[in-house]
Amino acid sequence: MEKVLDYLKQNQQRFLAEFCDYLRFASVSAQPAHKNDLHACAAWLVAHCQAIGLEAKLCATAGHPIVIAKTPRAKNSQQPHYMVYGHYDVQPPEPLELWKSPPFEPRIVGNTIYARGSMDNKGQHLAHLKAVEAYLKTGTALPCDLTFVIEGEEEIGSESLSGFLKKNRRELNCQAVVISDTGMPSPKHPALGYSLRGIMALEITLHGPARDLHSGGFGGAVDNPAMAMSQLLAQLRDQHGRITIPGFYDGVAPLTAYERKEYARLPGTDAGLKKMIGVKNLFGERGFSSSEQRSARPTFEINGLTSGYQGEGSKTIIPSWARAKITCRLVPNQKPEAVRKAVVAHLKRICPPTMRLEIAAGHGAEAYFVPPTGPQAQAALRALEKAFGRKPILMREGGSIPIVNQFKKILGADSLLLGLGLPDDNAHSPNEKFSLECFEKGQRMAAFLWQELSR
Ligand SMILES: [Zn+2]
Structure with a gap:
């Protein structure tokens, strides 16, 4: 040598x-x-x-x-x-x-x-x-x-x-x-x-009235897709960041003691991370360090959320539809198709009867x-x-x-x-x-x- x-x-x-x-x-x-x-x-x-x-x-x-x-x-x-x-x-x-x-x-x-x-x-x-x-x-x-x-x-x-x-x-x-x-x-x-980590992407659309409606003429008697979407998504995670979709964590391999010891040797602090990304406070599933949360745990993220009027000033409507772009980061032993199935089945279960649910599958990787x-x-x-x-x-x-x-x-x-x-x-x-x-x-x-x- x-x-x-x-x-x-x-x-x-x-x-x-x-x-x-x-x-x-x-x-x-x-x-x-x-x-x-x-x-x-x-x-x-x-x-x-x-x-x-x-x-x-x-x-x-x-x-x-x-x-x-x-x-x-x-x-x-x-x-x-x-x-x-x-x-x-x-x-x-x-x-x-x-x-x-x-x-x-x-x-x-x-x-x-x-x-x-x-x-x-x-x-x-x-x-x-x-x-x-x-x-x-x-x-x-x-x-x-x-x-x-x-x-x-x-x-x-x-x-x-x-x-x-x-x-x-x-x-x-x-x-x-x-x-x-x-x-x-x-x-x-x-x-x-x-x-x-792997990935699983999908797009969720909730369809309400056939067209945007006057919120004065119809508000109170018609469900609002933007509100229904917010309520639907809010049910998918608890206040500590744990995903509440049944079956979501199936197969997730726990971190070994050896790995956790190695994680603890990583440089950098939570305070430094907070400063770098400009957040008031960090957030995440309990029982895991932020480094573990960022690489060894699965996530459910809303990447985009759209509904109703986005222009200047106000427009008093009940929007006709609401859409969310979702990706989940997956960890070893989770299969993208199995996770997709679990998410879709749960959304169908909890979708309110006032809405028509449409789900488009995106890319996936283990x-x-x-x-x-x-x-x-x-x-x-x-x-x-x-x-x-x-x-x-x-x-x-x-x-x-x-x-x-x-x-x-x-x-x-x-x-x-x-x-x-x-x-x-x-x-x-x-x-x-x-x-x-x-x-x-x-x-x-x-x-x-x-x-x-x-x-
Ligand atoms: Zn590159």
Whole structure:
């Protein structure tokens, strides 16, 4: 490992120059005008992978191409095989006037690089590529075979990816997928993500009178859909935030003592959280810390609520309808379809006889969980500790990354989430940045990871 770590140390200046070259491509997947930039970016990446000793190629898809790059391997290699996933596409940079320097002209200030795509996700998978380069260029044997899959449609829903995985299932069959596309609480708190929440969306409409009515002429004899909707929704949660829908919590796995101990090590306080989000007081289910509430417990949220007159001044009507957009965040062992059924059955039960209830189903995704006490998670924790020189923390993520479920379903592989971003890196926002300390330590982590996973 000495040689590998030395190589990384010696070559940081060149790595940084290459990182800047990579960032200059405006690989904005959402905007058709950038189609050629995506292609050029992918072609640059293939050439770069080849230059560091990988066998790389561009794979055409119905959308933007996927780059696949493999470490050289014996014909019937018996070594373990791991996949590293990343994406070379980036979010649109707009609004441009809020950027302190142009989004595709990388700017380095102190130990930070500013550019669209620096943290999400070019810098993070480049760190993995540099670690492998160090092995290959120093003639150090890798204890495993690696395949990089770097796509160009992550920011627009990864539409071509699952077809690509299915088509190349045999070739991509692997022990685990390593993804650095999330974050850590601070450079002092390297972290392994081992769980993601799932999601279940639906839209509820209550239909009352056939048209908006004069509230003077009819008020008192006709039920009001906006009021009926408020009463309906208010019955779904108690005053402490516990969801009261029968069956909602069916199957929810309790947090283990080990996990709760890890949660307690997370930095940050409730007072800090309150200040950051600007609320008077926090709120949540009793018996859980705010970090647990935000990532290990299911939720029922109203994302949008519409009815009646929204314009200036007043309009004295009984609205004809009311609508609510709902999403539930789900935790491991909850099935989106089962939760949807429980919610729909309960709404039908409690819908007042004055209203016609209409429910439209939205998207759904299962939660994700890799046992944090398992050998792969423990190997990742050791790699983090060696690279950062600090005891890493375990983190459940409150959000969802749907591709992780695809990896599990299609390849049968678990994902290790080794995020290198910081909470203030402005992903998806103006002035996106990436810490060069995280870039360098990320390379070391990636170098140690293959040793630890293959042990
Ligand atoms: Zn993103």
